[in-house]
Amino acid sequence: MTAWKSELLCTAFNAAQLPQPRGPEVAFLGRSNVGKSTLINALLARKLAKVSSKPGKTRSINFYEVSSGGFFLVDLPGYGYAARGKDERQAWWRLINEYFGTERDIAFVVHLVDFRHGPLANDDELTAWLDGMDMPRLVVFTKGDKISRGRGKVMYDRYVGDGLVSIAPPVVTSGKNDAEAERLRRLVIQIIHELGSAGRDGGVI
Numbered sequence: 447m448t449a450w451k452s453e454l455l456c457t458a459f460n461a462a463q464l465p466q467p468r469g470p471e472v473a474f475l476g477r478s479n480v481g482k483s484t485l486i487n488a489l490l491a492r493k494l495a496k497v498s499s500k501p502g503k504t505r506s507i508n509f510y511e512v513s514s515g516g517f518f519l520v521d522l523p524g525y526g527y528a529a530r531g532k533d534e535r536q537a538w539w540r541l542i543n544e545y546f547g548t549e550r551d552i553a554f555v556v557h558l559v560d561f562r563h564g565p566l567a568n569d570d571e572l573t574a575w576l577d578g579m580d581m582p583r584l585v586v587f588t589k590g591d592k593i594s595r596g597r598g599k600v601m602y603d604r605y606v607g608d609g610l611v612s613i614a615p616p617v618v619t620s621g622k623n624d625a626e627a628e629r630l631r632r633l634v635i636q637i638i639h640e641l642g643s644a645g646r647d648g649g650v651i
């Protein structure tokens with residue numbers, strides 16, 4: 447597969463700033479600092495999304511157009527950042543509700559989970575909320591490089607055995623590996639096709 451051609455389409459801090467829907471969107475959700483922006487950069491093979499070692503970096507909804515594919519990757523702010531108070535938590539839910547509540551073609555959610563911890567309470571809360579909307583999701587574990595291979599296998603089996611729901615077997619990433627990004631690119635395209643979101647606006651190649 448040739449590299450995706452991409453660009454930042456829009457940054458939205460509220461519903462009024464959301465772009466007009468123009469094609470299938472893949473929404474990246476997960477706790478603050480889990481690696482959403484890093485994974486988007488790996489997929490786009492460009493440093494378009496801002497990454498930080500401090501949680502709470504992404505505060506807006508950022509739309510990246512994969513112009514060679516006719517779909518969009520959507521980087522959302524993370525949740526569960528301990529330094530944020532109740533007001534920020536409410537603001538986060540408001541923004542997320544606005545995004546999911548508008549008439550858009552959200553093909554599926556990539557739910558990122560830190561491989562070292564597995565799903566935590568606020569991941570479960572998000573999962574239940576997405577279930578309530580029948581929103582399909584792909585679980586991607588990040589920071590897999592921080593766990594030894596042997597231990598990783600045991601942990602993977604445990605997380606999956608505990609009832610993680612994912613439209614394809616969860617993928618473990620390290621955020622830096624080209625072959626891994628390439629596999630995930632193929633999977634994203636395959637899922638968009640299988641879910642039937644493709645083709646409405648020129649199609650996904």
Ligand SMILES: Nc1nc2c(ncn2[C@@H]2O[C@H](COP(=O)(O)OP(=O)(O)OP(=O)(O)O)[C@@H](O)[C@H]2O)c(=O)[nH]1
Nearest residue numbers: 479480481482483484498502503504524589620621
């Ligand atoms: N070792 C390792 N570090 C990672 C990986 N993914 C992300 N990181 C690091 O984790 C930190 C957070 O990454 P971000 O991509 O900014 O995380 P985010 O989920 O976008 O965070 P917010 O925007 O705050 O919600 C950065 O220091 C990254 O370099 C990974 O798979 N392995």
Ligand SMILES: [Mg+2]
Nearest residue numbers: 482483503504
């Ligand atoms: Mg981010």
